[in-house]
Amino acid sequence: MARINSRQVEAFRAMMLSGSVTEAAKLMAVTQPAVSRLLRDLQALLKMELFERRGTGLVPTAAATALYMEVERSFVGLDRITAAAEEIRGRRTGTLRIAALPALANGYLPRLAGHFLQERPNLNLAFFGVISPIVIDWVLNAQCDVGFAEVPIAHAGLPSIKLPALPRVAVLPAGHPHCAKTILVPRDFEGETFISLSSGSTSRHLIDQIFHREDVRRVLRVETTLSEIMCGMVSSGLGVSICDPFTAREFDGRGVVMRPFTPRIDFEFAAVFPPQRSPSPVALDLVESVRQALEELGRASIPGETDEG
Structure with missing residues (x-):
């Protein structure tokens, strides 16, 4: 038995959707005789009557309606593939x-x-x-x-x-005397309780280097691996610190005040x-x-x- 082809199925679907050979031809952008030929060939291959002539038009048989349900499932699947490709092209999937x-x-x-x-x-x-x-x-x-x-x-x-890169900032407890300053420098931290990041981290090394160079002695009471913990402890009023700008912004106004710090230490x-x-x-x-x-x-x-x- 010869195999049906996609154009025959497309003609059948167009006929079912439009209800007439004329409109089906428009949907497919072909001539009416071409649609009629495709439908005749499909019926012959399937050995099944799909349309009955009523007056000047064609009406689908019960068999055509049942077949259409299967055809539509296939076309929906193809539509989904097309949509998926468009999503991939649009980088949205x-x-x-x-x-x-x-x-x-x-x-x-x-x-x-x-x-x-x-x-x-x-x-x-x-x-x-x-x-x-x-x-x-x-x-x-x-x-x-x-x-x-x-x-x-x-x-x-x-x-x-x-x-x-963005510069690290000073973080102070709300109400700290240094909040009155518009910018802080290393000497402002002399004798201050300082909450530090853990030893061995890049941030800790860069910050310590600045204070050592300026010969500023801080009181190092707490160290932590996370800047959120650092800012949380600053908000308690325990001490001050130097922090990445992102975490500082999350805590700004929540018991923490941030100020620019110089010299600049980039994050x-x-x-x-x-x-x-x-x-x-x-x-x-x-x-x-x-x-x-x-x-x-x-x-x-x-x-x-x-x-x-």
């Missing part, structure tokens, strides 16, 4: 897996990612907030499509895009990608959105950053 260091994951990046998803209604997101070494490990093992980690990156061969991080494959287009789109947002944030820097109080 699938699941994007992100790992980000806590400074970004505690508020700033989730808000940005939320706006990113609103523009891509069929994109799903898996978001993990973990310390930078774990971000690197997960990206290396392809557990995430993109990671955001503090630099320097331990694995030099890992594909990465460095993102705009630097990068987007990293699995080495086994090229970065996904949607991951690159997200990184570009982050880059643009950081540039805008950098331009809208904290007032008073150039004045020394």
Whole structure:
């Protein structure tokens, strides 16, 4: 038995949808005789009468109605494939897996990612907030499509895009005498109880280096791996600190006051990608959105950053 072809099925569907050979021909952009021939050939191949002539028109038989249900299922499936391809082209489908260091994951990046998803209604997101070494490990093992980690990156061969750096800021308990200053310098921390990040971290090294160079003696009572814990303790009134700008903004007005600090100590991080494959287009789109947002944030820097109080 000869096989039916897609044009015959298309003619049948067009006839069922439009109700006439004339309209079916318009739908298919062919002549009426061409549609009639396709329908005759289909009926012959199926050995089944699909349409009965009533007056000047054709009416579908019960067999045609039953067959149409199966045909429509197939066409819906094809439509879904077409729609999926359009979604992929538009970078709006699938699941994007992100790992980000806590400074970004505690508020700033989730808000940005939320706006990113609103523009891509069929994109799903898996978001993990973990310390930078774990971000690197997960990206290396392809557990995430993109990671955001503090630099320097331990694995030099890992594909990465460095993102705009923002300066760290001073964080003070609300009501602290130094809140009256527009900018803080190392000597303002002389004798102050200082809440520090853990020894061995890049941030801790950079901050300690500044105070050692200026021969400023702080009272180091607490150290922690997370800037959220640091700001939480500052809000209790226990002491002061130097913090990344993202976490500081999350706590600003919640018992914490942030002020510019000089000399500038940049908070630097990068987007990293699995080495086994090229970065996904949607991951690159997200990184570009982050880059643009950081540039805008950098331009809208904290007032008073150039004045020394």
